[in-house]
Amino acid sequence: MKKWITFIGVFVLSLAVFISLFVIWQSKVPFSDQEDRAVQMALEQKALAQVDDAEVYNGTISYVTVFGMDENGDDKAVFIPTKASKDPLEEVLLKDGISEKQAIKVVQDEFKVKEVLHTKLGLEDSKVVWEITFFNENDKLNYVYLLFENGNWWKRILNL
Numbered sequence: 001m002k003k004w005i006t007f008i009g010v011f012v013l014s015l016a017v018f019i020s021l022f023v024i025w026q027s028k029v030p031f032s033d034q035e036d037r038a039v040q041m042a043l044e045q046k047a048l049a050q051v052d053d054a055e056v057y058n059g060t061i062s063y064v065t066v067f068g069m070d071e072n073g074d075d076k077a078v079f080i081p082t083k084a085s086k087d088p089l090e091e092v093l094l095k096d097g098i099s100e101k102q103a104i105k106v107v108q109d110e111f112k113v114k115e116v117l118h119t120k121l122g123l124e125d126s127k128v129v130w131e132i133t134f135f136n137e138n139d140k141l142n143y144v145y146l147l148f149e150n151g152n153w154w155k156r157i158l159n160l
Contacts, residue, residue, distance in 0.1 A: 034056060034064055034082050035054040035055070035056065035064055035066075037064075038054055038064035038066050038080040038082075039051050039054050039066055041080055041089075042066045042068070042078045042080060042089070045089060046071070047066075047070070047076070047078045047089050047091055048066060048068035048069065048070055048076060048078055049068070049069055049070055049071045050068050050069045051066055051067070051068040052067045052068045052069070053066075053067045053068075054066045054067070055120055056082070057079075057120050057121070057122030057123070057131070059122050059123070059124045059131070060124055060125065061081060061083075061123070062081070062082040062083070063079045063080060063081055063082065063122060063123050064079075064080045064082060065077055065078070065079055065080075065120065065121050065122060065123075066078045066079075066080060067094075067121075074093050074094075074095065075093070075094040075095065076091055076092065076093050076094060077091065077092050077094060077121055077128075078090070078091045079091065079092075079122070079123045079128075090123055090126075090128075092128050092148065096149065097128065097147075097148035097149045097150070097151075098130070098146070098148060098149075098150070098151040100119050100121075100130065102151060103119060103130040103132060103146050103151065104116060104119060104132060106146055106151050107132050107134065107144055107146070111134070111136055111142065111144075112136055112137040113134045113135075113136060114134070114135045114136055114137050114139065115134060115135045116132065116133070116134045117133040117134055117135065118131075118132075118133050119131070119132050119133075121148065124145065124154070124155075127147060127148075127154065128147070128148035128149065129145045129146060129147060129148060129154050129155075130145065130146045130148060131143065131144075131145055132144050132145075132146070136158075136159070138159070140158070140159040140160060141159075141160040142156075142157065142158050142159065142160065143156075143157040143160075144156045144157070144158075
């Protein structure tokens with residue numbers, strides 16, 4: 001009887017681990033599909049000659065930000081809406097604004113940051129912004145937005 005209980009316990013635990021891993025894997029599929037489509041579009045429209053990374057940015061409108069290099073060798077970010085649009089692609093040269101590290105430093109100078117969760121470059125109201133999500137010293141969640149062009153504050157959502 002003890003062997004049966006052990007067998008059932010191991011089986012149920014293994015099944016739970018398998019289902020958990022499957023759900024996590026499946027949850028990433030929609031994002032990877034959007035990223036793949038955006039990368040393909042950036043290359044097809046010759047906005048980028050080489051792609052380094054892509055990430056989904058969910059703001060007022062969802063975009064996939066595709067990072068890479070253009071034909072001149074300049075680092076560039078291209079913003080591709082996740083829904084079909086006939087508007088031209090928005091793009092920005094990364095040298096024309098503050099870097100991710102500079103944006104994080106601005107936030108750390110203003111707030112007591114315990115942990116930075118993520119930093120994303122996105123497009124909000126035709127402005128390129130850095131979205132920085134972090135926990136402060138009181139373990140409160142914070143979202144802050146800095147303008148890419150000069151590092152000035154655009155919006156703050158604090159102590160959630």
